[in-house]
Amino acid sequence: MKALILSDSHGLVEEVEAIISRHRAEVDLVLHCGDSELPEQHQALQQAIVVRGNCDASPFPDEWSETVLGVALYATHGHKYNVKMTYVTLSYRAEEVGAHIACFGHSHVATAFKENDIIYINPGSIRLPRDRKEGTYCLCERTETETIVTFYTKDGDVVEDMIYSFPL
Template sequence: MKVLIVSDSHGLVNELEELKKRHKKEVDLFLHCGDSELTANEVAIEGYKSVRGNCDYEEKYPNELVEEATTAKIFLTHGHLYGVKSSVNNLLYRAKEVGANIVCFGHSHYLGMELIDGILFINPGSLRLPRGRIEKTYVILTISPDKYKTEVYDYVHGKIANLTTEFSREE
């Protein structure tokens, strides 16, 4: 199964539409980790499972979601309610509470992937205002029974090959 993960698009519409067009044939699930700044009925956000970020005023977005993805359970949240700019410990505890194998979050605008206690944490960075790098990034996650593979994409230039990472699944 393939999952596209994006966050912190802060009002961008054309870019979210373009991601759906580019990847619709290869991706099974589209996730937005919040701060879209779009209303829930905006066409650009249709097709994305999305949560509410600190810059989202649309109350129809939930603060968190749990999605079943074949052999994994994904916990999706923006991160501001869990203090992710300081530590991912609160997210780790919540992921364990909901039985998640994967945590997708944003808020800090910093791209990163890390395996902690057998749980994969993914922050896809930001499509609009990246921090720590110049590329406007998103991630495509491939979930298989024995591993996770993360591929980082720059919105403008495509896949950043040297950032592709594989993580062994600890079951």
């Protein structure tokens, strides 16, 4: 399973379209973790699974979960789980839905970590990054032996210090 994950694009259209176009052929799904600030039917989001962020007016769902090629995925924006302060509440929800991978946004801080056998991914923001100068998104690939999360700049360059490998 391979997923393209982005979040917090805050109205960017050309950049979202370019990122999805760049990776669409190599991924099984595209997740946008909220604050796209685009209408629900916007062309840029037609190939993506989108959840609602605190800045979104469109009626996207608050969360999404599904098993894709044997991998239980969960996505939410994170504002309802107070992710700027703690990951505990989000971890409870990820455990409730049986997620292998939990994706979120809201803080604009790109990160990936594993806790209690769940991999948590925040792709950062392609528009307003925090803790980094470059806007980011990521690809997450699950193989038989590991999960690899690779972060990219919005222009498609690998962020060399943000490649994570989590053994299964």
